[in-house]
Every structure is written in structure tokens, then in C-alpha cells.
Amino acid sequence: MNEMTFAVLGTGGIGRRALEVSQHKDALTPVAACDRHGVAVDFDGLDVDELLAATEGNIDNEVATDGGTGATAAESGVKQHGERKGVVASSQARPSEDPIQEIIDRGDGIDAVLLALPNYEHDFIPRTADRFAEGGYEGVMIDVLKRSRVIDMLDDRSDQFEEAGITFICGAGATPGLLTGAAALAAQSFVEVTAVDIWWGVGLKSGYEDNRGTVREDIAHLPEYDIETARDLSEAEIEAILDDHDGVIEFEDMEHADDVLLERAGICDAEDVEVGGVLDVRNDEKPTTTTVRVTGRTFDGETATNTFQLGDETSMEANVNGPALGYLKAGVRRNRAGEYGVFGPAELMPGF
Numbered sequence: 574m575n576e577m578t579f580a581v582l583g584t585g586g587i588g589r590r591a592l593e594v595s596q597h598k599d600a601l602t603p604v605a606a607c608d609r610h611g612v613a614v615d616f617d618g619l620d621v622d623e624l625l626a627a628t629e630g631n632i633d634n635e636v637a638t639d640g641g642t643g644a645t646a647a648e649s650g651v652k653q654h655g656e657r658k659g660v661v662a663s664s665q666a667r668p669s670e671d672p673i674q675e676i677i678d679r680g681d682g683i684d685a686v687l688l689a690l691p692n693y694e695h696d697f698i699p700r701t702a703d704r705f706a707e708g709g710y711e712g713v714m715i716d717v718l719k720r721s722r723v724i725d726m727l728d729d730r731s732d733q734f735e736e737a738g739i740t741f742i743c744g745a746g747a748t749p750g751l752l753t754g755a756a757a758l759a760a761q762s763f764v765e766v767t768a769v770d771i772w773w774g775v776g777l778k779s780g781y782e783d784n785r786g787t788v789r790e791d792i793a794h795l796p797e798y799d800i801e802t803a804r805d806l807s808e809a810e811i812e813a814i815l816d817d818h819d820g821v822i823e824f825e826d827m828e829h830a831d832d833v834l835l836e837r838a839g840i841c842d843a844e845d846v847e848v849g850g851v852l853d854v855r856n857d858e859k860p861t862t863t864t865v866r867v868t869g870r871t872f873d874g875e876t877a878t879n880t881f882q883l884g885d886e887t888s889m890e891a892n893v894n895g896p897a898l899g900y901l902k903a904g905v906r907r908n909r910a911g912e913y914g915v916f917g918p919a920e921l922m923p924g925f
């Protein structure tokens with residue numbers, strides 16, 4: 574009864590590491606994985622070691638998603654050796670014209686689906702969720718997306734998910750995700766929260782090759798870019814931006830969904846949440862310690878700031894995938910208890 578099966582959509586920087594981390598979680602079996610090129614399904618459990626070894630040099634971070642709203646087909650960012658692209662390099666996978674549909678068709682045996690897909694089109698993850706609902710899927714869907722506006726698009730589908738029997742958990746990576754949950758917990762000392770400041774540090778030297786999708790999406794947060802212009806950047810242009818910054822980019826006032834996720838959990842107003850951080854692609858050491866500061870007023874009239882910090886040794890991959898799979902398991906428990914609809918990481922913490 575406690576056993577859970579899950580599928581990963583997207584075997585790029587995040588999806589591959591999610592499969593690896595799942596090996597360290599109790600009673601969680603990966604049974605399906607896909608990228609744009611193909612799909613692997615085995616209800617006895619995927620051989621994760623084989624899949625990771627075979628795809629090590631074949632990670633697909635191409636810009637295109639499914640060709641929806643204005644996707645470019647730029648063939649950039651593909652790390653490839655040999656004939657077979659992406660997940661198809663694994664002997665467990667085969668090429669597919671529509672790998673996501675193949676997973677929907679096997680949804681009966683899948684308790685949860687982790688969407689480790691790109692966010693170059695804001696409606697890609699919501700549209701993918703629609704396909705699961707329309708395909709009769711009844712289970713958990715969970716994403717690690719970052720942008721605030723996508724949460725509204727998922728909220729609009731709340732009734733549809735409830736009717737379908739889907740428990741959708743949104744924004745459940747590191748930030749949003751782990752840090753949003755930490756802010757919700759830190760807020761419990763207060764009767765009124767006046768400010769939440771999230772400041773992250775990521776050092777990505779050895780992980781850079783595998784996480785170019787995430788770096789491109791981060792560049793879209795710089796004031797001179799947006800998701801469309803970042804999507805159209807060539808690899809050489811991205812390298813030039815990184816060179817201009819000596820490999821260290823500082824972000825301020827980011828559109829990160831921690832704000833709307835804390836507001837929908839009743840913790841504070843979205844406008845009182847600030848997210849920024851520093852990305853260093855030339856060092857593995859974090860350029861700054863990831864810190865969450867929650868300021869508020871206690872019931873007995875004191876004003877204080879509760880602070881939560883991540884250890885500098887924890888990698889971005891550890892801080893995204895550990896929480897994502899932890900929230901996935903929390904989602905399966907809710908789904909089995911008949912709770913459907915849209916939930917954020919703060920709502921799965923003590924209430925406010």
C-alpha cells in the first residue's frame with residue numbers, strides 16, 4: 574500500500590537526477606521516463622543505473638518543446654555522442670513520435686508523474702496536464718517550474734483536475750519548493766508576516782553542461798531579456814552573456830512563484846515576497862549562502878526575523894530533486910485519501 578510508482582517527463586538536467594535521487598527514497602519505483610525523442614517503460618522498475626550511464630553523454634536540452642505557441646526548433650544545447658539522441662541511448666527506451674502520449678496511455682500503473690520539462694512556453698506544462706486529464710489519468714502530477722504566472726494557469730484547471738481525480742502539486746523544486754515550504758514553516762511564529770526574502774546561491778561548474786536548460790531560463794530573468802528572447806539565443810550568445818559577467822550572474826526581483834504560492838497558502842501578500850540570487854557557472858562553490866528570511870509580528874507584539882539557510886555543500890540538483898520527490902510522495906498520500914485539485918508546497922506545510 575505504501576509502494577509508489579512514478580514517471581519522469583523530461584530526462585534533461587533535472588529529470589535524470591530525479592531518477593538517481595529516487596533510488597534513495599523508500600518505496601518509490603521509477604517505471605517510466607521520456608524525453609522529446611523516446612520513452613522507456615518497465616513496470617518492474619527501470620534500471621536507473623543503465624539509463625543514467627547510457628544517457629550520460631546524450632542529454633537533450635534543446636530549446637524546442639512540443640512546437641506549441643511559437644517554439645523555435647533551434648538545434649542547440651544537445652550533448653550527443655553516437656546515433657541515438659537523448660533517452661533513446663538507453664537500451665530500455667525506444668524512439669517515439671509522441672512519448673508523452675505513451676505515458677498517458679499507461680497511466681493506470683503510474684501513481685505520480687514528475688514534469689521535468691522546460692518552461693520556454695508558459696503554457697507547456699498546463700497543456701501537458703490537460704492531456705493527462707483528457708486521457709483519463711487519475712494520480713499525482715508535480716512540476717518544479719519557477720514562473721509565477723504558470724500557477725494561475727494551473728489554478729484555472731483546478732475543477733478539471735478535481736473531476737479527473739488528479740492531485741496537482743505545482744512549484745515543488747528548490748525555489749519555488751523547498752524554500753517556499755521553509756518560509757511557510759518559519760512563518761508559524763508570527764500572526765502577521767510582513768516580508769519574505771529569498772536569496773539563493775548556485776555554483777554550477779561541473780553541472781553546467783547538464784543544466785544549460787536551466788541557465789537559459791535563468792537568463793530570461795535578467796532585465797534585458799524575457800522568455801522569448803532567451804529562447805532565441807544561440808549557444809554562442811549564451812556563452813557571450815556568461816563571459817560578460819565573468820560567469821557570475823546576479824538576479825534581483827525575479828518572477829519566482831514563491832510569491833503566489835505563499836499568498837495562496839494565506840501566509841502573506843505576494844507583493845511582500847522578494848526572490849533574487851547569484852548563479853556562478855565557473856565554480857562549484859556557492860557564490861552566496863541560500864537564505865530565507867521571514868519577518869513578522871508575534872501574537873505578543875514582538876517583531877522578528879526567522880532565518881533558514883541551506884548548507885553550502887548542498888547542490889542545486891540535491892535541493893530540487895529531494896524536495897520534488899518528497900512532495901511527490903506527500904501528493905500520492907493525498908491522492909489516495911481522495912484529495913484532488915491544485916496544491917502548492919506551502920499548503921502541504923502547517924497551516925496559517
Ligand SMILES: NC(=O)c1ccc[n+]([C@@H]2O[C@H](COP(=O)([O-])OP(=O)(O)OC[C@H]3O[C@@H](n4cnc5c(N)ncnc54)[C@H](O)[C@@H]3O)[C@@H](O)[C@H]2O)c1
Nearest residue numbers: 583584585586587608609634638639692746747748786787
Ligand atoms: N524550482 C527549481 O528550483 C528549479 C531548479 C532548476 C530547474 N527547474 C526547472 O526544471 C525544468 C527542467 O529543467 P532542465 O534543466 O532539466 O531542462 P532540460 O532542458 O535539461 O531538460 C528538459 C527535458 O524535457 C524534454 N522535453 C522537451 N519537450 C518535450 C516533449 N514535447 N515531450 C517529452 N519530453 C520533452 C527534453 O527532451 C529534455 O529531456 C525547467 O523548467 C527549469 O526551470 C526548477
